Amino acid sequence: MIPSAQLKGQGVNGTLYCHYEQKVRPYIDLIDSLRSLGVDQDLPLPSIAVIGDQSSGKSSVLEALSGVSLPRGSGIVTRCPLELKMKKIRAGEPWKGKLKYRDNEMDLNEPHSVEQEIVKAQNIMAGTGSSISSELISLKIESSEVPDLTLIDLPGIARVAVGNQPKDIGERIKGLIQTFIKKQETINLVVVPSNVDIATTEALKMAKEFDPTGQRTLGILTKPDLIDKGNEENIVDIVRNLVIELKKGYMIVKCRGQQDIKKKLSLEEAIQNERVFFEQHSYFSPLLDDMKATIPLLAEKLTNELVEHISVSAPLCLHVCLTDILKHSMQWYSLCKLQSYYDIISSIIKGEEKSQDQESKIFNQVREKFENWKRLEVGDLDMKNSIKKNRGKELPGFINYSTFEKFMKEHIEKAEAPSIQLLFAIVLCLIEDILKKESHEAEKMLYSQFNMERIIFSQDVIYSKVLSTLKSKPRLPQDADVSVMKDHLNTYFEIASDRLANQIPLIILYHTVNQFGTELQKQILQLIQGDKNVNELLSENKDVAEKRNRLSKRLERLSEAQEQLNKFSV
Known part of the structure; x- marks a missing residue:
């Protein structure tokens, strides 16, 4: 100095x-x-x-x-x-x-x-x-x-x-x-x-x-x-x-x-x-x-x-x-979400349901997920070692079923957790109290669906058609046994993923939109019949509104502070 x-x-x-x-x-x-x-x-x-x-x-x-x-x-x-x-x-x-x-x-x-x-x-x-x-x-x-x-x-x-x-x-x-x-x-x-x-x-x-x-x-x-x-x-x-x-x-x-x-x-x-x-x-x-x-x-x-x-x-x-920005952002978001619940309920009372928009959003999310799941990625060396280990008395060119079943089950299991996560991601965007029952039912159905998928099954006509299409596509030279196994794995998983891509949205939509909306309307009708002052019940708590406003101002201050501190450190 x-x-x-x-x-x-x-x-x-x-x-x-x-x-x-x-x-x-x-x-x-x-x-x-x-x-x-x-x-x-x-x-x-x-x-x-x-x-x-x-x-x-x-x-x-x-x-x-x-x-x-x-x-x-x-x-x-x-x-x-x-x-x-x-x-x-x-x-x-x-x-x-x-x-x-x-x-x-x-x-x-x-x-x-x-x-x-x-x-x-x-x-x-x-x-x-x-x-x-x-x-x-x-x-x-x-x-x-x-x-x-x-x-x-x-x-x-x-x-x-x-x-x-x-x-x-x-x-x-x-x-x-x-x-x-x-x-x-x-x-x-x-x-x-x-x-x-x-x-x-x-x-x-x-x-x-x-x-x-x-x-x-x-x-x-x-x-x-x-x-x-x-x-x-x-x-x-x-x-x-x-x-x-x-x-x-x-x-x-x-x-x-x-x-x-x-x-x-x-x-x-x-x-x-x-x-x-x-x-x-x-x-x-x-x-x-x-x-x-x-x-x-x-x-x-x-x-x-x-x-x-x-x-x-x-x-x-x-x-x-x-750290404070992260913490207070979460608090602010939860309070804003609470306000959105009041808006959702009010809109339903007024007949302004948005189920079509919700359905569209859910379909898009699921469609994007399953497009990625369709791509089967298994290392050639892993597959070759598994075929060699489980080789029975079948002649070259025949598919080893135990290897096929092992890789297929593993890949289906990888899709199970993201499906459940997708369900709860949608649940968080809706009213948790009313949705608990329906989300539980949806969860049970999803697990049942994946348990069924672990039973390897497909109609012969459908399987042969998909397998024939895959074989007709150009490919790089590779080990014959590995090539055959890959063809069958990709064939079956394309069929299974198509099944899942159709079934999972139906399960989620049925419980998170259809059943949820029906149950919500029942609750609202009971509310209307039980108390004349519905607007008062649906109005946001004053303390919650004030807290949300305080958090909003605090986040604004902290964001400006972060900007200045970042410039200073540079």
């Missing part, structure tokens, strides 16, 4: 910036676009969740990264999850902001308007008191002074309710935070003040609960200027990951304090002052060389962490997406 310091040194209009845009931006854009589709409610998307106890300096860190003022003060300031999407643009291009929540969307032209608009949005979604909401506010910022990064800011953890806060506010906030940090795709950014015992902070405790090994947790220490004198060395040890180990380690930053805001210190000036603070502090200056201090280096690390996280998670997202 390209360090931000190098980026500024080369100028954002240079080739280094273009390389940065090509390598970094696509990762961030992918996840932002998936989240904008609403796919985050279906798929676990990679993200960075910012958590911290109240007054931990969380808002100050986000302000420093984004370059805009966010709601701050005492008590619960962040009352809704805030998705902060930052996009670096070329120097000289105008600052842009866009705020979205619920069905509202507004363009922001000035950074100073962000804070009041977020407060308005929070009041609409969480009320004007001190309650919270799980609904997301999305803030997109385009600026040459921000990193390519997306963060989700969550409410500060409250230990006890104060003032007009709900009594269970602490548990509600923890519950909201848990929905984000428990996901394996989430990087937990834990903000902790340097002037408190890090081991006692609720934010770090929660992160450790859902990420015990610290694999996806990054610690941020704030307010280094408030450290008690003599405790600096302990803070340095924490930042060097020597106290409570986290795989992603720690960073330390110094943001604007309340006095700085009162003096109207700009964020740019605050960044400069932060650099001076760490350079001049004897304990903290080595952390600059280790790239573990200051907001610019934090921005760089977060961008690298997120891009790496996305690159690892994208294939998994695609796998989950495809």
Whole structure:
């Protein structure tokens, strides 16, 4: 990844910036676009969740990264999850902001308007008191002074309710935070003040609960200027990951304090002052060389962490997406099929029977199947070995009946399973409850038909005629015994397959169309005579319709997500 310091040194209009845009931006854009589709409610998307106890300096860190003022003060300031999407643009291009929540969307032209608009949005979604909401506010910022990064800011953890806060506010906030940090795709950014015992902070405790090994947790220490004198060395040890180990380690930053805001210190000036603070502090200056201090280096690390996280998670997202599409497609299909049953019954009541169409479809399916079954394929070597093994006292040129019977029965048995499968394929397209009895009868008749076919039989006149026709066709030279056996096998199977091709459609049609229709009409007549409000009984359940619509929208989102993930992987 390209360090931000190098980026500024080369100028954002240079080739280094273009390389940065090509390598970094696509990762961030992918996840932002998936989240904008609403796919985050279906798929676990990679993200960075910012958590911290109240007054931990969380808002100050986000302000420093984004370059805009966010709601701050005492008590619960962040009352809704805030998705902060930052996009670096070329120097000289105008600052842009866009705020979205619920069905509202507004363009922001000035950074100073962000804070009041977020407060308005929070009041609409969480009320004007001190309650919270799980609904997301999305803030997109385009600026040459921000990193390519997306963060989700969550409410500060409250230990006890104060003032007009709900009594269970602490548990509600923890519950909201848990929905984000428990996901394996989430990087937990834990903000902790340097002037408190890090081991006692609720934010770090929660992160450790859902990420015990610290694999996806990054610690941020704030307010280094408030450290008690003599405790600096302990803070340095924490930042060097020597106290409570986290795989992603720690960073330390110094943001604007309340006095700085009162003096109207700009964020740019605050960044400069932060650099001076760490350079001049004897304990903290080595952390600059280790790239573990200051907001610019934090921005760089977060961008690298997120891009790496996305690159690892994208294939998994695609796998989950495809799995979900398959699962929900089956659910959606079953609900659509249920609706089609209502349509079928209604059409029968109105006299709009479609048995002719059904018959035509079934005949076509069976005809295609048996065209393939007529082609007998037996290996010459297998046949030759079988003839040799079962050869009796017959003279050359005479057909060996035991071999003929063996191959014929095997081939007929191969046709049995597809016939039963064909029956149940048709059954699934009709109403299962009413069709069970008839399909069972049809199944018994099919098995009987194939059991009869295992008794080798044909009228002599028919057999001789087909055999004569086959012998008259040109053929390749081959072993005489094999040639004779093939002629007889092909002759008999053509006769048997013609029998099956006629009989099986009749069995299936008789039970799945004729008998089924008769039984269905009986049931409907009983229904009409037994209850006057037939339309009400035939109307689709409201919950089923809503579920089908939800699944339809979900499949649409997932299909779009799949398309984007496929393009990204290519």
